[in-house]
Amino acid sequence: MEGEDSGSTTGLQAGSEPLRLTDVQLPWRFAERDERLALLDVFLEDFVFHAAMIRKQWGAGEFTCLGLALAGMVLGAWDLGIGELAGGGDYNRVGLSGFRNLSDFSLMLALLSMIAWAGVLVTIWSRYPIMRENLVYLGIAMLAVQMGSISAxxxxxxxxxxxxxxxxxILGITNLVLFFLSIVVVHRAVIETRDIHVEERHAHPDPRVVQKAWRDHSLRAWSLSLGMWMILVNLMAWSGAHAIADRPPIESYSNLVVAMFVVTGFLSAGFLMxxxxxxxxxxxxxxxxxxxxRAREVAGEVAGEAPEVIPKAEQGKCPICSNNTPAIRHATGRIEVSCTxxxxxxxxxxTSCPECDAILPTRIE
Known part of the structure; x- marks a missing residue:
């Protein structure tokens, strides 16, 4: 935009405001080269915003969680100097019997890996409370794909x-489970919750403000992240099963495939976060x-109540000419007016305007 440093990637409309998606400014745009590439600018703005928010919001908790995920992958797949995985193990022992007959070093690494993954689960469960139910769905989907790859x-x-x-x-069926739980359940739940949030909490008489709110709550980059996670889960499941699928004695054990398992597993953990x-x-x-x-409607029916009809905000009207006024009365009876x-x-x-601290008008002209 004009008046901004061409080398900057983001800018704020006001120094005290938090960064929003609509504040993102690109130093150059694909649309300037070809109008048909304008959609790429939209996605690029989303990516820049997400990167900025990750730098701003992620702290020790998130990076500790990623470190534990990497440790869990490496410790679980480590076989150098041990030969437990490369040798194929004892295929006559399964379950706890096989676990108890691991070598001391392998057993120690396996236990440390389990502890690391327990730390990952506890961290994300506690840090993202509104996504706990969806975390369960995604975990089931990931487990299904892994079992499908093992079966294949x-x-x-x-x-x-x-x-x-x-x-x-079998692999196709497990991927259908992945698709259903990830897209039909989780993606749909987040999208529809976002829609309700914007419609209820960002209602405004000015349609431009509402349009800006929709843009600020874009989920394009998040949706792509979900798709990338689904791909990485498949790659992780395939490489993990492929590395140890040969019957012992394994003659073609590939450290490259194991490395692929570790890398894709770590990246999938990052995308999941x-x-x-x-x-x-x-x-x-x-x-x-x-x-x-639909889940909200079902929850209302289970409780023995009809689905709650959420009344919309009511636009104020002049008592003389019946024209709309800038005042809005919400379902709770709270009245709001726009600033300027x-x-x-x-x-x-x-009261004071939450944006500019000016006193909001008590009379509407």
Missing amino acids: HSQSPDFPNGSVARDWV HILWYPQFMLGGAEDRIQSV SECSGLGKPG
């Missing part, structure tokens, strides 16, 4: 080479519950 490798150790239709059917963090960041302050519209044409603030008449 059980009959075809070199999967996809030498695979049969049954292997693909982003998937859980952003709805918490965007909606957590309003204490919104992440649920789809230069400011988009809303508040109770006679």
Whole structure:
């Protein structure tokens, strides 16, 4: 934009305001080269905003969680100097029996890996409370894909080479579970909760302000993050099963495949944190519950009540000419007025504007 440093990637409309998506300014735009590439500018603005918010919001808790995830992946896959995985282990022992017969070093690494993953789960469970239910769904989806990949490798150790239709059917079914829980359940719940949040909490007589609120609550980058997580989960599940699928003695144990398992597992943990963090960041302050519209209706029916009809805000009208006024009365009876044409603030008449600290008008001309 004009008047801004061309080298900056983000800017604020006011120094005291928190960074919002609509404050993001790009140093150059794809649309300047070709109008058909304007959509790329929209996505790039989202990515810049998410990166800025991660730098601003993520702290010791998030980075500790990522460190534990990396430690859990490395410790669980480490086999250098041990040979437990490369040797194929004792396939006559399974479950706890096999676990108890690990070498001391392997057992220690396995226990440390489990402790690290327990730390990851406790951290994300406590830091993102409004996404706990969705974390369970995503965990089930990830486990389903891993079991599907293990099943596909059980009959075809070199999967996809030498695979049969049954292997693909099982893997396809588990990916349908992943798609249903990730897209139909989690994605839909977050999208519809966002919609309700904007409609209820960002109502304004000026449609430009409402349009800005919709843009500020964009979920494009978050949706892409969810898609990337689904891809990485598949790659992690395949590489993990592929590395140990050969029957002992394993002659073609590949450290490269193990490295792929560690890298994709760590990246999937990072994307999972982003998937859980952003709805918490965007909606957590309003204490919104992440649920789809249908889930909210079902919850009302289970409680023996009809689904609650949420009354919309009522636009004020002049008692003489019946024209609309800038005043708004909410369902709770609270009345709000807009500040000025230069400011988009809303508040109770006679109080300070939350945006510019000016006194909101008590009379409407």
